[in-house]
Amino acid sequence: MGRPKGGKNRKWTYEDRAHVISLYLDEHLSMPQIANKKDIPLGTVRGWIYRFLEKGEEGLVNQKKTGNQFAALHSSKSLTEVERLELEILRRDIEIERLKKGYLVKGVGANKEFVTSKDWNMK
Known part of the structure; x- marks a missing residue:
C-alpha cells in the first residue's frame, strides 16, 4: 500500500536506518518483522540492510539524487x-x-x- 494521493514522502534519518540494522543484526528479527514493527515498506528495509552489508555505515548515508544537471545553466542557481x-x-x-x-x-x-x-x- 502506497502513500495517500497528495501525501508527502517520509524522510528517514541516519539514526532510523541504524536502528533498523541493529534490529536485524543484534535482535535477529526478519526483514518482514522489522517492516511491520516499524511501519516501513519491506523494500526500503531490504535496501538499507543490503547496502549496509555491502558498504558498511557508508551505505546508510543519504544519497543525494541528481536531476537534470543542465537545468542549472538556465535556472537562477548560483554556479x-x-x-x-x-x-x-x-x-x-x-x-x-x-x-x-x-x-x-x-x-x-x-x-x-x-x-x-x-x-x-x-x-
Missing part, C-alpha cells in the same frame, strides 16, 4: 564560473557524440525527437 564552464563542456561533448552517430534534433521541448540524418533528408 561558480568553473562549474558553469564544466557543465557547458559536458553538454557540448554530448552534442558532439550525438552528431557523430548521425542523429539530428527535430522539434523543441517536449516535442523533441531524434531522427537519423538519412530520415531527415527523405522528409
